[in-house]
Amino acid sequence: MPHIQQLDSHVADLIAAGEVVERPASVVKELVENAIDAGAGKLTVEIQHGGMTLIRVTDNGCGIAADEAPTAFLRHATSKLRTEYDLEAIGTLGFRGEALAAISAVSRMELLTRTADAPLGSALSLEAGVVVSREEAGCPQGTTMVVKDLFYNTPARLKFMKKDSAESAACFAMIQRLALSHPEVSIKFLRDGKQDLLTPGDGQLKSALYAVLGRDLALGFTPVKGSGEDMTVTGFVSLPTCCRGTRGYQHFFVNGRYVKSRTMMAALEEAYANQKMVGKFPGCVLHLTTRLNAVDVNVHPTKQEVKFGSDKKVFDAVYYAVKSTLEADRSRPSALADSPRLAPKAAQDTVPPHQTTFRTMTAEQFRKTADKPAPSLPLHDIAARPAQTAQPVRAATRVAPTVPERPVPTASTIQPEPKPAPAPTPSSVRTAVPDIPAKTTPPVEVAPETPRATTRVAPTVVEKEPVPTIPPVEPQTPIQPEPEETPWRMAGEVLNTYIIVEQGDKVLLIDKHAAHERMNFDRLKAAGYTPMVQTLLTPVVFTPPAEEGAALLAQLPLLERFGFEAEDFGGGALIVRTAPDDVDAAAIPDVLLELAGRLITCGTADPDSARDALLHTMACKAAIKGGQKNGEAELLKVVKAVMAGEVKYCPHGRPVAIELTRSQIEKRFGRA
Numbered sequence: 001m002p003h004i005q006q007l008d009s010h011v012a013d014l015i016a017a018g019e020v021v022e023r024p025a026s027v028v029k030e031l032v033e034n035a036i037d038a039g040a041g042k043l044t045v046e047i048q049h050g051g052m053t054l055i056r057v058t059d060n061g062c063g064i065a066a067d068e069a070p071t072a073f074l075r076h077a078t079s080k081l082r083t084e085y086d087l088e089a090i091g092t093l094g095f096r097g098e099a100l101a102a103i104s105a106v107s108r109m110e111l112l113t114r115t116a117d118a119p120l121g122s123a124l125s126l127e128a129g130v131v132v133s134r135e136e137a138g139c140p141q142g143t144t145m146v147v148k149d150l151f152y153n154t155p156a157r158l159k160f161m162k163k164d165s166a167e168s169a170a171c172f173a174m175i176q177r178l179a180l181s182h183p184e185v186s187i188k189f190l191r192d193g194k195q196d197l198l199t200p201g202d203g204q205l206k207s208a209l210y211a212v213l214g215r216d217l218a219l220g221f222t223p224v225k226g227s228g229e230d231m232t233v234t235g236f237v238s239l240p241t242c243c244r245g246t247r248g249y250q251h252f253f254v255n256g257r258y259v260k261s262r263t264m265m266a267a268l269e270e271a272y273a274n275q276k277m278v279g280k281f282p283g284c285v286l287h288l289t290t291r292l293n294a295v296d297v298n299v300h301p302t303k304q305e306v307k308f309g310s311d312k313k314v315f316d317a318v319y320y321a322v323k324s325t326l327e328a329d330r331s332r333p334s335a336l337a338d339s340p341r342l343a344p345k346a347a348q349d350t351v352p353p354h355q356t357t358f359r360t361m362t363a364e365q366f367r368k369t370a371d372k373p374a375p376s377l378p379l380h381d382i383a384a385r386p387a388q389t390a391q392p393v394r395a396a397t398r399v400a401p402t403v404p405e406r407p408v409p410t411a412s413t414i415q416p417e418p419k420p421a422p423a424p425t426p427s428s429v430r431t432a433v434p435d436i437p438a439k440t441t442p443p444v445e446v447a448p449e450t451p452r453a454t455t456r457v458a459p460t461v462v463e464k465e466p467v468p469t470i471p472p473v474e475p476q477t478p479i480q481p482e483p484e485e486t487p488w489r490m491a492g493e494v495l496n497t498y499i500i501v502e503q504g505d506k507v508l509l510i511d512k513h514a515a516h517e518r519m520n521f522d523r524l525k526a527a528g529y530t531p532m533v534q535t536l537l538t539p540v541v542f543t544p545p546a547e548e549g550a551a552l553l554a555q556l557p558l559l560e561r562f563g564f565e566a567e568d569f570g571g572g573a574l575i576v577r578t579a580p581d582d583v584d585a586a587a588i589p590d591v592l593l594e595l596a597g598r599l600i601t602c603g604t605a606d607p608d609s610a611r612d613a614l615l616h617t618m619a620c621k622a623a624i625k626g627g628q629k630n631g632e633a634e635l636l637k638v639v640k641a642v643m644a645g646e647v648k649y650c651p652h653g654r655p656v657a658i659e660l661t662r663s664q665i666e667k668r669f670g671r672a
Helices: 009-020 024-037 084-088 098-106 164-181 204-211 263-270 309-326 356-362 365-368 392-398 452-454 513-526 546-554 554-563 585-602 609-624 632-645 662-668
Strands: 040-050 054-059 108-116 121-127 130-137 142-148 184-191 192-196 221-228 231-238 250-254 257-259 284-290 488-494 499-504 508-513 533-542 565-571 573-580 658-662
Touching: 009 098, 009 632, 024 098, 024 142, 024 164, 040 164, 040 309, 084 257, 098 108, 164 184, 164 192, 164 204, 164 250, 164 257, 184 533, 192 204, 192 499, 204 221, 204 284, 221 284, 221 309, 250 263, 263 284, 263 309, 284 309, 452 632, 488 632, 499 632, 508 513, 508 632, 513 609, 533 546, 533 585, 546 554, 546 573, 546 585, 658 662
Parallel strands: 040 184, 250 284
Antiparallel strands: 040 054, 054 142, 108 121, 108 142, 121 130, 184 192, 221 231, 231 284, 250 257, 488 499, 499 508, 508 658, 533 573, 565 573
8 A cells, every 4th residue: 555655855845836826827816915015105016927937026125034035935934924813804915925946946036125224135046946056135115026937847737837828817917906906006017128007106096097098998987986895996887888898907906915805896786787788897996994803814825816705795895885886977979980989899808009008198187087986875774775676766766656647848958947946954864865857837746655655645726835845854964965966958850769958068979779778777666666557458369489478378377466466368379468567459469479598597586686677678678669750848858857867867778878978979960
């Protein structure tokens, strides 16, 4: 039988190196993190041949004392931990004391370092983890690490390396993440003698974002800020119209450390529900700051996976911070093809050369033109609310009482009515108080009841009080006044699909079907997924395909909760006796067939998704159609909702309006 014996130290080092050093990008990550932990304000990373022949990292940090330099390359040697209690609150990027030992075991390394109080520095050379020379040397304060001939003594690992272009791309991606994680550090990246990246190191995340992603992509991001329950969320997220077909633009950081977190990714994408197009993913640079003992970073050799003390708190923090930012955004995509928000996919997914980027706009200019930060949304008071109630608060107040509208004016010019003076703010105000739009009808008061009852109750007209009534709310942030709206004019409709609206120096094209679909969806969702049910005078009988019919018959109780009372009519046919009042009788077969398709694909494991799927279908079928002629009153109702900011995206994520400025039009005609 085989005998048990202790491995040779060199073999043990190679095994340990295999866990830490996977490719050149792993070396870059460990060395740069050490430089940041050393307090570096500037550092330069240089690689050649994908990092296989040379990796050089130079920083201006605190340096290493001459007598401690050899110790730094021993296993489990570190300056960041002292006792077992330090493991409970790790605030540095490196802490295990294995990086330098692992890297030196599979390469030839050189060290040049000097501390601030030393007249001379120390130079050290190692080969396969063994010191071969050591001497004094003159050098500036800081540390320079040089790694040559990576994996020269481990051919088994060397044969798995990819082409130089692929390895250099991985190194560049790693540097980009590190630059976004620490905008206070100026990072220069040189690849085969060519500078690919230079960040200003001014501590502004928007500057690092601009330097890393380039001007076109950076302009498609909007700032995020939220706080609550020992957590803060800051950073930038892409606008719904700037989502990409990959998750490669999602960057998450926890206490300054780049991580891959399914919890944060799920929270981000859930915040974009019903706002982004299917198959598209939002981009982000999100920093989560929390207590050090609330997160465990020692769960993976690469330290890119962490474990949270409370996943729910993290989910709520990210979700509500991003959700509030998206709801506050009032921007619209540009109509021109050369706009960065509607640029061709190839142009969107390709980062332009940074030399051209810096000639186009400097980081200072970008900071001046960037959108103002979104208002901070405290999270501790709304984290307990279920996710599906984030939007209906706003929608319910807009659609609650239905009052007769005035006759539509013959003139097409619509001027916003003067707003009354705001009522005194009560001492108890909820975090997200919905805006009160200007009404063309007398203000109304509605008794507080359930969401469904609120939308159906007859309004009580207040004749003498001109100030709208503010419903009682919970204490937090004071009401934000609405910005003054520029007068707008509905100029007409083209192709029986798009409404033209003129507002100041801008022209808007509104997709009437997409906008009306979103209005229907918000109204249905605000009713608490309980639509008004109507009994059909003539029951609808139709014969669905066998698979769809079986799925519907298996979920008859679910259909009944949605307002459809159906049963087997024999011969594979279904008879429907009741339906929601928003669904026309002729559209019932299409609605049920689409719902059956979703049930077959997704099942009923997630009731909320099933309800949203049905609401999407109902809203679409009940919406006015493109190519259909509509009266001015119908079009005006849609335009008012869009111009008031109530409607921005259809339930499938498509924009409902695109914007064309005077300067863009004049440029097309050569007048600019």
